[in-house]
Amino acid sequence: MRALKLGRRVFEAGDHAVMAIVNRTPDSFFDSGATFGFEAAVAAVDNAVAAGADIVDVGGVKAGDGPEVTVAEEIERVVPFIAAVHDRHPQLVISVDTWRGEVAREAVAAGAELINDTWAGWDPSVIEVAADTGAGLVVSHTGGLEPRTVAKKAVYGDVVAEVRAELVANAEAAVAAGVRADGILIDPTHDFGKTTYHSLDLTRRLDELVETGWPVLVALSRKDFVGETLDLPVDRRLNGTLAATAVSAWNGARVFRAHDVTATREVLDMVASIKGDRPPKAPLRSL
Incomplete structure (x- = not known):
């Protein structure tokens, strides 16, 4: 498996990178806008870095339904903040969560080193930005959904095979368009264009995506497939999320949003130690 190069950082095949989520939105499904304020968002980044985050993913538009956010509003929410975080934490990899090429270009100019295009190339100019600037790119799968929409009925013959084929084709197309091969991640994009059964199947068979050789990112945190599996609200989905995280790590995922x-x-550290990729920190028992 290839190394992943993002900014100054190189993540090797055995590394697990944590991508902390900081949403500059007033209506986040998780915290209802707790990091919408600039200073609160800065504090959240500081705390994430102290807790072991390798990457911070900055978003300015809620993924789900909600009030329209113009390009100008999204830029105002994320770009000055990215610049401030870049100055404050120069070793931290900054990702911008956007499907809009205009926002991606401004964000990369401010210090973002990864474009997390969660809407699967809806705006083709995102790929152009990654190619022009050398930024990394997350290639995602949404079943053809328009941004900020939910599939009315998601149907696949073999969801893993179909997601794998589309992600590989789109990753190869991005390279052909000039995006760095060592800056590309593929994301099966749990929940987006998928039922809970589909997301569980993707988690169970994630090794089939890992076998493609492209580094795999998983965004599992508190998602609906966890909530529907356990019949729990957002604020009680941590344990289910961590179970899915452990399975995904065991199956070879590299980056965890x-x-x-x-x-x-x-x-992730515990999984790495069980797999033999990381030594225990304090192995004293019976020695």
Whole structure:
């Protein structure tokens, strides 16, 4: 498996990178706008770094239904903030969560080193930005959904095979368009264009995506497939999220987008040690 290069950082095949979520939105499904304020968002980044985050993913538009956010509003929410975080934490990889090429270009100019295009190339100019600037790119799968929409009925013959084929084709197309091959991640994009059964199947068979050789990112944190599996609201989905995180790590995922950085870091470190990729920190028992 290839190394992943994002900004100054290189993540090797055995590394698990935590991508902390900081949403500059007033209506986040997780925290209802707790990091909408500039200073609150800065504090959240500081805390995430202290807890072991390798990447911070900054978003300015809620993924789900909600009030329209113009391009100008999204830029105002994320770009000055990215610039401030870049100055404050120069070793931190900053990702911008956007499907809009105009926003991506401004964000990369401010210090973002990864474009997390969660809407699967809806705006083709996102790929152009990654190619022009050398930024990394998350290639996602949404079943053809328009941004900020939910599938009325998601149907696949074999969801894993179909997601795998589309992600590989789109990753190869991005390279052909000039995007760095060592900056590309593929994301099965749990929930987006998928039922809970589909997301569970993707988690169970994630190794089939890992076998493509492209580094795999998973965004599992507190999602609906966790809530529907356990019949729990957002504020009680941490344990289910961590179970899915452990399974995904065991199956070879490399980057983990998470709200709960400390818990995610501990789970990933434990999985890495069980797999033999990381030594225990304090192995004293019976020695």
